[in-house]
Amino acid sequence: MKLVTWNVNSLNVRLPHVEDWLKAHQPEALCLQEIKMEDARFPREAIESLGYHVVFDGQKTYNGVAIIAKSRPEDVARGIAGFADEQRRVIAATVNGVRVVCVYVPNGQSLDSDKYQYKLAWLKALTGWLGGELKLYPDLALLGDYNIAPEDRDVHDPKAWEGQVLVSEPERAAFRGLQALGLADSFRLFDQPEKSFTWWDYRMNGFKRNLGLRIDHVMLSASLVARCQASSIDIEPRKLERPSDHTPAFAVVAD
DNA sequence: ATGGCTTCATAGTGAAGA
Numbered sequence: 001m002k003l004v005t006w007n008v009n010s011l012n013v014r015l016p017h018v019e020d021w022l023k024a025h026q027p028e029a030l031c032l033q034e035i036k037m038e039d040a041r042f043p044r045e046a047i048e049s050l051g052y053h054v055v056f057d058g059q060k061t062y063n064g065v066a067i068i069a070k071s072r073p074e075d076v077a078r079g080i081a082g083f084a085d086e087q088r089r090v091i092a093a094t095v096n097g098v099r100v101v102c103v104y105v106p107n108g109q110s111l112d113s114d115k116y117q118y119k120l121a122w123l124k125a126l127t128g129w130l131g132g133e134l135k136l137y138p139d140l141a142l143l144g145d146y147n148i149a150p151e152d153r154d155v156h157d158p159k160a161w162e163g164q165v166l167v168s169e170p171e172r173a174a175f176r177g178l179q180a181l182g183l184a185d186s187f188r189l190f191d192q193p194e195k196s197f198t199w200w201d202y203r204m205n206g207f208k209r210n211l212g213l214r215i216d217h218v219m220l221s222a223s224l225v226a227r228c229q230a231s232s233i234d235i236e237p238r239k240l241e242r243p244s245d246h247t248p249a250f251a252v253v254a255d
Numbered sequence: 256a257t258g259g260c261t262t263c264a265t266a267g268t269g270a271a272g273a
Contacts, residue, residue, distance in 0.1 A: 009261075009262070009272080010261090010262060010263080012262095012263095013261090013262075034262095034272085036262075036263070060263090060264090061262090061263055061264070061270095061271095062263085062270095062271075062272090107271080107272060107273060108273090109271080109272080109273085115271095145273095147272095147273070164273095165273075166273060199273070201259085201260075201273070202259085202260035202261055202272095202273095203258085203259040203260045203261090204258095204259055204260085205259095206259095206260090213273075215273080242261090244261095245260090245261075245272085245273075246273095
């Protein structure tokens, strides 16, 4: 089964790309971030007409997450238990026996911003919550836009980015905190091309020059690591007209 | 060069993203 994450930067704008990608790749689960719409506006019929189920948690203008799945999502949960948050950034559901947790981690803006403190607090709450979830659901996948490049090799120009938001040491420590729970970065279970990224700035011809970051991840619990057959990034959607600035990242896990 | 591009909410520009 293919488990995928994709920050679509507005599902209104990107729906045709999502539809085409679902038809071509037939994933078991596709986690979306930044759908940027209220629930009433979600294109449920368009997704369901392709033979998929969908659960979502949206809001006007910003954020918003969804899980599109071939199997009916069960035990749907929204948000981080015990962490009050107006921003719609987490939805979880059990899909074909796998606990799929879809997250849109806060960006943080800059190290001196209140949003950076919110990001670190949010990650701490996420990690605490997931510790319990992993005990309840040993087969767990954490997919999303983490807004963290875990290592320098995930950054096109580590020198230029040194100490910036998305690569700062406290953020990377938070990523290692997730690893300490027993979650593994599926991408690094396999040999990968150098300069593999999931996001490129719209400005400065970032994609054409491959000036990117790897900030979208699929992390897997130990039992899913044992079943993981592949993990990769599909850069093709980034080449389309009016693309999202992110592209899909996925893992393939044996049924 | 603190810019560059895209989205949304708005009907001018401004916020936010990464």
